[in-house]
Amino acid sequence: MRRNQKNVTEDDFIMLPTVDFCFKELMQNENIRKGIVAALLKLHPEDVEKTDLMPTILQKQYEDDKYGILDVRVKLKNGVQIDFEMQVVYYDYWANRSAYYLGKMYVDQIREGDSYDRLQKCIQVSILDHTYFQDDEKCYRRIALCDTETGKEYTDLLEMHILELSKLPPEQKNETDLLQWMRFLGGKCREDFKKMAENNSTFEEAYDVLDRLSADEKKRLEYEARQKAIRDHDIMMKTAKRLGLEAGIAEGREKGIAEGREKGRAEGREQEKRNIIREMLQDHIPDYKIKQYTGATDKEISEEKSRLF
Numbered sequence: 001m002r003r004n005q006k007n008v009t010e011d012d013f014i015m016l017p018t019v020d021f022c023f024k025e026l027m028q029n030e031n032i033r034k035g036i037v038a039a040l041l042k043l044h045p046e047d048v049e050k051t052d053l054m055p056t057i058l059q060k061q062y063e064d065d066k067y068g069i070l071d072v073r074v075k076l077k078n079g080v081q082i083d084f085e086m087q088v089v090y091y092d093y094w095a096n097r098s099a100y101y102l103g104k105m106y107v108d109q110i111r112e113g114d115s116y117d118r119l120q121k122c123i124q125v126s127i128l129d130h131t132y133f134q135d136d137e138k139c140y141r142r143i144a145l146c147d148t149e150t151g152k153e154y155t156d157l158l159e160m161h162i163l164e165l166s167k168l169p170p171e172q173k174n175e176t177d178l179l180q181w182m183r184f185l186g187g188k189c190r191e192d193f194k195k196m197a198e199n200n201s202t203f204e205e206a207y208d209v210l211d212r213l214s215a216d217e218k219k220r221l222e223y224e225a226r227q228k229a230i231r232d233h234d235i236m237m238k239t240a241k242r243l244g245l246e247a248g249i250a251e252g253r254e255k256g257i258a259e260g261r262e263k264g265r266a267e268g269r270e271q272e273k274r275n276i277i278r279e280m281l282q283d284h285i286p287d288y289k290i291k292q293y294t295g296a297t298d299k300e301i302s303e304e305k306s307r308l309f
Contacts, residue, residue, distance in 0.1 A: 014193065014214045017185045018129040018165070020071050021226040023086040025213050026206060027072045028053070035202040037074065037082065039177035040125065040161055045202070050077040073105070079120035081105055086185075088129040088230055093295055098124050102158060123159045127185060131166045139167035140178060232283075239275075277304045 015022040026032050033051040038044060054073040072084040083101055087094065102124035110118050126132075133141075143160040146153045165186035168179075175183075180196070184203055187193045197207035213219050273294055280290045287301055 014190045020086045039181045082123045084125045086127045125161045127163045129165045
């Protein structure tokens, strides 16, 4: 049975891979990268010949384009690119975000005048420590372009892999490599990682990396700062959601009809968005991050600034 994190002693402290800072550090290790890539692609790790880390900033082609900043971007020997994103809290526009990053990664491969045959497969991997798909218990799914009637795949050049750690089933015998990696990435205490390291050399190496990271004072400070930012954002989102919901309900009751209720919900969502923008401005969060988290326009941010300042 897993121990409650609150009772973990100082000596038992270990970084958790679900915090993106820790995940990025883990993925600096080539054997770990190969293990995760092989599990996703259903290959033996030895068949994954090369995994190069690439720049994580997707460049703009035009002045009004949007930058994209990835967690971990890997290129295989055959040219396939994989974007790994670790997300610990629910994100309203996650599907939009992941689709944008996949598309951006794909088109960034060629420039004007290049032939389309230079385009290589791109894969976006979302590792979620929360439940995104609410209506089933599947913890893993592969999404590709296909015929909606026959189910026949149109092309494998664009893929999304969704890993929902919150849906992991009870441990079973003869689990797939991917399921085992999901258990490791979703570990909540030192004992979880030690147990998996006992029977698998790659997990043993991954555990050693976690152990060294956790003992590094500078890395630990960076990790704790990132962990605090995630918690603060989570609290901010929950507070804004509650305020928006209350506003929507109040408006809906006042209207007393279906149209009024729908309008109340819409206004509640808008109020929620304004509250989030205002909170982020008060925390001196840059405009581009506010846009990234909320989808706000420059005008909306400017309006909230005028109300605050």
